Amino acid sequence: MAKELTLIALDDLQQAAECLKVMAHPARLRMVEILMQGKYPVHEIARLCELPDAQACDHLRLLKGHGLLDSERQGRVVLYRIANPRLPKLLRCIRSTCEAD
Amino acid sequence: MAKELTLIALDDLQQAAECLKVMAHPARLRMVEILMQGKYPVHEIARLCELPDAQACDHLRLLKGHGLLDSERQGRVVLYRIANPRLPKLLRCIRSTCEAD
DNA sequence: TTGACATATCGTAACCTTGCGATATATTGA
DNA sequence: TCAATATATCGCAAGGTTACGATATGTCAA
Numbered sequence: 373m374a375k376e377l378t379l380i381a382l383d384d385l386q387q388a389a390e391c392l393k394v395m396a397h398p399a400r401l402r403m404v405e406i407l408m409q410g411k412y413p414v415h416e417i418a419r420l421c422e423l424p425d426a427q428a429c430d431h432l433r434l435l436k437g438h439g440l441l442d443s444e445r446q447g448r449v450v451l452y453r454i455a456n457p458r459l460p461k462l463l464r465c466i467r468s469t470c471e472a473d
Numbered sequence: 474m475a476k477e478l479t480l481i482a483l484d485d486l487q488q489a490a491e492c493l494k495v496m497a498h499p500a501r502l503r504m505v506e507i508l509m510q511g512k513y514p515v516h517e518i519a520r521l522c523e524l525p526d527a528q529a530c531d532h533l534r535l536l537k538g539h540g541l542l543d544s545e546r547q548g549r550v551v552l553y554r555i556a557n558p559r560l561p562k563l564l565r566c567i568r569s570t571c572e573a574d
Numbered sequence: 575t576t577g578a579c580a581t582a583t584c585g586t587a588a589c590c591t592t593g594c595g596a597t598a599t600a601t602t603g604a
Numbered sequence: 605t606c607a608a609t610a611t612a613t614c615g616c617a618a619g620g621t622t623a624c625g626a627t628a629t630g631t632c633a634a
Contacts, residue, residue: 377507377510377521379503379506379507379521380502380503380506380568382499382503384568384571384572385499385502385503385506386499387571387572388499388502388567388568388571388572389496389497389498389499389501389502390497390571391567391570391571392493392494392496392497392567392571393493393494393497393621395490395493396490396491396493396494396497397490397621397622398483398486398487398489398490400490401481401486401489401490401493402480402481402483402486405480405481405486406478406480409478413580413581414580414581414582415579415580415581420478420480423623424623424624424625425580425581425582426581426582426583426623426624426625426626427622427623427624428581429580429581429582429583430582430583430622430623432581433582433583445581445630445631447580447631447632448579448580448581448630448631448632449579449580449581449631450580450581450582456570458569458570459570461566461570462566462567462570465562465563465566466489466492466493466563467481467485467489468559469492469557469559469560469562469563470485470488470489470491470492470493471485471488471489494591498591498592514610514611515610515611515612516609516610516611524593525593525594525595526610526611526612527593527594527595527596527611527612527613528592528593528594529611530610530611530612530613531592531593531612531613533611534612534613546600546601546611548601548602548610549600549601549602549609549610549611550601550609550610550611551610551611551612
């Protein structure tokens with residue numbers, strides 16, 4: 373059983389694992405879910421996630437830092453939105469996989 | 474902007490996050506990738522992942538413990554296989570999402 | 575300019591994960 | 605039974621992640 377397989381490059385796997393680690397938090401999944409419905413300001417996201425604003429900020433920063441979200445200031449508020457268009461599909465895929473555990 | 478959204482139950486999000494955390498490791502992604510091609514014994518998986526057998530064992534145990542993999546002993550070796558049929562699709566989805574970062 | 579609101583950043587302690595080495599268990603054939 | 609092979613389990617130290625509270629920065633309207 374020494375046949376060799378064609379495997380994904382380790383770099384790609386590391387990148388994928390990094391991306392998953394960023395998603396692997398209930399609050400952050402919730403944020404992605406919320407932002408699938410449109411742009412929202414931090415305090416609104418925090419409220420929907422039932423988190424203190426500062427914590428929501430931290431999570432949003434992490435997601436943005438990995439290119440999953442983006443943000444734009446509009447006056448006093450900062451609106452976050454999904455930056456990677458494939459994210460919604462991934463979230464749906466995650467749901468259908470994990471629910472069937 | 475106080476309209477309410479229909480959100481996924483927190484329990485489901487926690488379960489999904491847990492599942493993602495388990496997948497969020499390059500070696501474990503590699504293992505899923507390998508097992509998408511069939512059943513393999515621990516030492517072979519370890520070799521393909523370039524890991525010591527004991528570490529491969531640990532990772533496999535984690536994946537199995539979360540219902541993602543399953544195993545059967547055949548004589549001296551233990552063959553691991555994918556237990557959740559949706560896993561391959563998830564891995565492909567992850568790849569296409571994360572590559573486009 | 576000041577106060578109020580919105581967001582961002584940071585330090586810290588508690589907790590979790592990882593890699594590693596040591597050891598234990600299981601199976602087979604000599 | 606004994607040695608060899610295969611797998612599993614465990615303890616530990618190092619490093620990473622989290623929630624939390626404190627504080628800083630940015631924006632606007634009075």
